Amino acid sequence: xxxxxxxxxxxxxxxxxxxxxxxxxxxxxxxxxxxxxxxxxxxxxxxxxxxxxxxxxxxxxxxxxxxxxxxxxxxxxxxxxxxxxxxxxxxxxxxxxxxxxxxxxxxxxxxxxxxxxxxxxxxxxxxxxxxxxxxxxxxxxxxxxxxxxxxxxxxxxxxxxxxxxxxxxxxxxxxxxxxxxxxxxxxxxxxxxxxxxxxxxxxxxxxxxxxxxxxxxxxxxxxxxxxxxxxxxxxxxxxxxxxxxxxxxxxxxxxxxxxxxxxxxxxxxxxxxxxxxxxxxxxxxxxxxxxxxxxxxxxxxxxxxxxxxxxxxxxxxxxxxxxxxxxxxxxxxxxxxxxxxxxxxxxxxxxxxxxxxxxxxxxxxxxxxxxxxxxxxxxxxxxxxxxxxxxxxxxxxxxxxxxxxxxxxxxxxxxxxxxxxxxxxxxxxxxxxxxxxxxxxxxxxxx
Numbered sequence: 001x002x003x004x005x006x007x008x009x010x011x012x013x014x015x016x017x018x019x020x021x022x023x024x025x026x027x028x029x030x031x032x033x034x035x036x037x038x039x040x041x042x043x044x045x046x047x048x049x050x051x052x053x054x055x056x057x058x059x060x061x062x063x064x065x066x067x068x069x070x071x072x073x074x075x076x077x078x079x080x081x082x083x084x085x086x087x088x089x090x091x092x093x094x095x096x097x098x099x100x101x102x103x104x105x106x107x108x109x110x111x112x113x114x115x116x117x118x119x120x121x122x123x124x125x126x127x128x129x130x131x132x133x134x135x136x137x138x139x140x141x142x143x144x145x146x147x148x149x150x151x152x153x154x155x156x157x158x159x160x161x162x163x164x165x166x167x168x169x170x171x172x173x174x175x176x177x178x179x180x181x182x183x184x185x186x187x188x189x190x191x192x193x194x195x196x197x198x199x200x201x202x203x204x205x206x207x208x209x210x211x212x213x214x215x216x217x218x219x220x221x222x223x224x225x226x227x228x229x230x231x232x233x234x235x236x237x238x239x240x241x242x243x244x245x246x247x248x249x250x251x252x253x254x255x256x257x258x259x260x261x262x263x264x265x266x267x268x269x270x271x272x273x274x275x276x277x278x279x280x281x282x283x284x285x286x287x288x289x290x291x292x293x294x295x296x297x298x299x300x301x302x303x304x305x306x307x308x309x310x311x312x313x314x315x316x317x318x319x320x321x322x323x324x325x326x327x328x329x330x331x332x333x334x335x336x337x338x339x340x341x342x343x344x345x346x347x348x349x350x351x352x353x354x355x356x357x358x359x360x361x362x363x364x365x366x367x368x369x370x371x372x373x374x375x376x377x378x379x380x381x382x383x384x385x386x387x388x389x390x391x392x393x394x395x396x397x398x399x400x401x402x403x404x405x406x407x408x409x410x411x412x413x414x415x416x417x418x419x420x421x422x423x424x425x426x427x428x429x430x431x432x433x434x435x436x437x438x439x440x441x442x443x444x445x446x447x
Contacts, residue, residue, distance in 0.1 A: 004119055005049035006030040007039045009065065010081065011057045019052070022108035028115060036060035043069045043076060045143055046188055048126055050077045050099075050118040052111070055089065063093060064339065070097045071336030074414075075125045077118035081106070144185035145178070146329070147322035151314040155182070162309055163189035168261060168281040170289070170306050173313030176363030179284040180244060182313060187240040192280060195239025198232050203248035210253055212269055215260075221270025233266050236279045246283040246306070247292055251299065258302045281306065316358045316365065324350040326362065328411040330369035343373055345408045403438040406431070415442050 008019045008030050016032040023030040033039040036053065037060050043051065051069055055062035066078050077099040082089065094101065099121065100114050141156050141163070162169060163186050171179045180199065187197045205213055212222075216231030233241060243249075249257065260266045261281055265274040283306045292298035316323060328345055335342045349372065358364045371377065406424065413419035421431040435442070 004029065004123075005042075006115055006119075007033065007042055007049060007051045007053075009033045009036050009039045009051070009053040009057070009062070011054065015054075018108075019111060022111055023115065025108075026112045028112070036062070036065040040065060040068055043072050044188075045073045045129075046126070046193075047073075047076075048122060050079065050115060050122055052079045052081065052102075052115065054081045055093075056083060066093060066098055067096070067339060068337055071333065077121050079114050079118055141185050141189050144181055144188070146326070147319055148325075149314075149319035149322050151319050152322060155311065155313070158311060159186050160189065162186060162311075164191070166192075166280055167308045168306055169283075169309040169311060170303075171282065171284045171311045171313065172289075173284075173286065174315050174359075174361060175286055176358075176361035177313040177315060178362055179286075179313060180242065182311065183240070183242050183282045183284070186282065187242075187280075190240070190280070192239050196236055197240050197242060198236035199242045199244065200232055201244045203245040207250065210250070211256070214253075215256070215266045216268040218268050218270035221268070225270070228268070231266065231268065233260060233277055233279065234275060238278055240280045240282060243281065243283040245285065247285045247287055247289060247298060251297075254299045254302050258299060258305060261302070261305045316361045320354060323354045323358075323365065324407065325411055326365060327353050327369050328408045330362075330366045331373045332411060334366075334370040334373040338374065340373060343375075344405075345372070347403070347405065350408070399438070402434065403440070406434060406438065406440060410440065410442065417442060 006023055006028055008016060008023075010016050010019070010032075011034050013034070016034065020030050020032050031039075031042070036057060039051065039053070040060075042049075051065070053062040053065050060068075062080055066080065069076050069078060074097060078097070080093055080098050080101040082101055082103050091101075099118050102110055102114055141159050145152060145156050145159065147153075159182065169186075171182055173179050184197060187193060200214070212225075212229070212231065214231050214233055216229050216234055217225050219225060219227050243257075260277060263274075264277045264279075266277060267274050289298050289303050289307075293300040293303050316326075327350060331345060332342050334340075353365070353368065360367075406420070409420045409423055413423065417428065417431060421428050424431070426434070434440075
């Protein structure tokens, strides 16, 4: 995907084709989607494009898509497309954060004009954020790899140091520790950020089609190959290839992957001509590849090529002090996704989630946060509910509860002090004093 890509969503194919053609004639790059959720997967705080979406669609409609996108980035420009008679609805959605709207049927020039203005706004927003980062704001890495624990600070330092190089690397960590999130953060912080990030789940590739999927094929290479096709490696040119669960690749394919990594070239099935590769490889594994190599289940030479650098991701148990803030953040995300009010999170809940082990790590914590947001019992490991805690002095209990409430409000409002003190019924001065008393820093809650 190129910079400043327009995400265009409509369930009617002829409208998608017409929009793509109109934008292409004006030199604007567009991706079209019939499915809102697939478009949402491209939205990120550092995504430099804009979103154009029809309001009325089956499944996730345009309003739900808008709210989910604004939950990711409240400044993301969204142009809504309405049917005749929906203008009042469109005006209402602009109050909720939509940038502009078009009423069907619209002229191609109207679409192009709205998109260009939205792109100008997005460009200015990202430039302002870049300037703020230069004077001490959070960077791309910290916005994706959150946490104030020592292990997370160290991980961010490692990612920043590696991002400026083209070294291949291996990310090792238990299930749910955020291996793909780390890989995407590294890609976004690298010189390849404008190139594609091609994610390949090695465990999910059909064994009979693995070679064709990765390396591509020529017409006639096998039965059913009626035309030539790029493989995923070629699609990643100038970008990053993410090989998730690389230990799942069969040994025979590991040899061909070794050739691609070592020589930066591949040969499509049915061809004798090598194709050069300009990519970076990032692989992940949740098991010990050195032990696998010793047992003959993984090629040692491929391991040595991939682990030029190895990042080891901590489990939640190793970063327990990050759990309360993560839980609040995940609950706020769930509330935006389900169009619910952000729930009040009592200190007892934050104490409970902090005290428990999470074998599934962030993925399991996210499930618990979603259940809590939906009003269900807190799904703690072992099936327990919020446990009784050891007796505390009243002053200590009240202090812990107050700190948890302020932290939850700061997290849910993205660090906005005004929104926080208004929601808590405090004066600005009182909030400052309480934050100082509890050691809470606004910077820890800004996106």
